Amino acid sequence: MNAIVVKDLTRRFGDFAAVDRLSFEVAKGEIFGFLGSNGAGKSTTIRMLCGLLKPTSGSATVDGVDVSRDPEAVKQRIGYMSQRFSLYERLTVDQNISFFGGIYGLDRTRLDARRRFVLDMAGLAGRERLRAADLAGGWRQRLALGCAILHEPPVVFLDEPTGGVDPVSRREFWRLIDHLSASGVTVLVTTHYLDEAEHCNRIAIIHAGRLAAIGTTAELKQVFADRTIVEIRTSNAVEAMRLIERAPDVEKTSVFGTSVHAVLKHGERDVDGVKARLEHAGVPVASIEPVPPSLEDVFLDVVEEAG
Template identity: 70%
Template sequence: MSVPQSASPDAIVVRDLTRKFGSFVAVDHLSFTVRTGEIFGFLGSNGAGKTTTIRMLCGLLKPTSGAATVGGRDVGRDPEGVKARIGYMSQKFSLYELLTVDQNIRLYAELYGVPPKRFAERRRFVLAMAGLEGREKALPRDLPGGFRQRLALGCAILHEPPILFLDEPTGGVDPISRRQFWRLIDQLSKSGVTVLVTTHHLDEAEYCHRLALIHAGRLAALGTTRELKQIFADRQLVEIRTERSVDVMRALDAMEEVEESSLFGTAVHAVLRSRDVEPSEIVARLAAQHLAVESVEPVQPSLEDVFLDVVEKAGRE
């Protein structure tokens, strides 16, 4: 991988980026920066505005207002300049099903303008990366999802772009291939490539250096995983095991000390307003209402807790 040309430490700078579709605001005054060589995760539920943002950053969609530079180029004024500096892989993998593996590589190399001298080397690189040596004549539709995914990634970085956009890159791929894929992303990042990736798999967010939580087109939270979990710093998160989770949640929500409760697998997670509240006190009050509880334990917040908390707060505002 080549080292990015721009000396600037920020590969992507987004300021008040907004996109409206009619009266619907898909992306609402989004601002953040992505540092060079960083894996930046874009987390949010479906329809939160992740794809719209990524399409604007790729120069595929004009922003309604606000600005963004990618690799030092303005996405609104110089989309072609942006396109020359990025790789993009969408959730559909975008391979030509009727063309062989080799023909797909050849086509994308030509379209991206890979110099003929470099072609043989880049082709070998992609085949090795995708694990498709010896299957150059295969059609993409005959390949398992993981191979298709890595081939699509390979085709998107044939021209060695310093910035890479991945939109839901792990859809329909088995867990082992997903792990392999993230290892590739990590290698790319170590070689200096900036990666902006959207996902709604919370477990995948752990691979990212920093995360942006998007809700209803707005930036709801931003930081490293550890930083994000700090939102629980002056509150307590407890896990309550009970057979009557729905009744327990109703009772918890009625309590002054409990900020919110949510179903977490078979257990209930409750956010207590302060660190001073004794979990045993809660149990006693539940017992008074004839609600039996198996156990109550303080737990470390997971990203899912953070996400639910952030969405809850955003919904209240």
């Protein structure tokens, strides 16, 4: 049985369908990434899966429990952490752990064991008496995660868990997620950072409340199987983009750092033509080479296709 099973899940707010007939499944122990622009319906989906919001139609089960029929039973089985790292700022690290442990109904022995685990995991041993308000971002984030999984839930929802955190802490955080997954915990995570999505076993891209693409990163990159992406290094990226944007053999262009990515319609045989066009117009081309599609290429392509 899969840990999360979503079938035709829909949530309307008035006439607006925030989530529209969404279907996907997540296997036990999988790290499942949820990508989408702001307002695509990621948070609404997570809120329904957590039992916070009633679906308008369709169904979803989490660890075998139907979220519309028994939202309270769902809450026993999940951990949830939002981008706000919601902790009680006036309480100390230790008091936060004791509080959430008490709310989850842990007895003293289990709470002590879990307290040691969380302090160790978050690297907060020796800082038990610091107030949550005085913790740096990365520590707050890890403490928030620790408090959300005190009761060892089989499924964990993370809603943009790495916002506003430095790169070192982000890496550390993903190491923790990998550990959780290795111990059999299912993780559904939304993120804006496409490089983070590479940590996920599978990814769903949602757009305007609908599933636009789903699969492993390798599978998703197959959308470019028949097309070639070339990276053009030039000292005049803006002019280069303007020149090739409307060329018949170029599907579309986008800026990647200081270089330009162009999607060619007919594969590598168009490369020379593009190069000639640029040089003819006096734009120096330092290099023009086919590159493998990045997840960002995929995301932009899928979202554009989904319209």
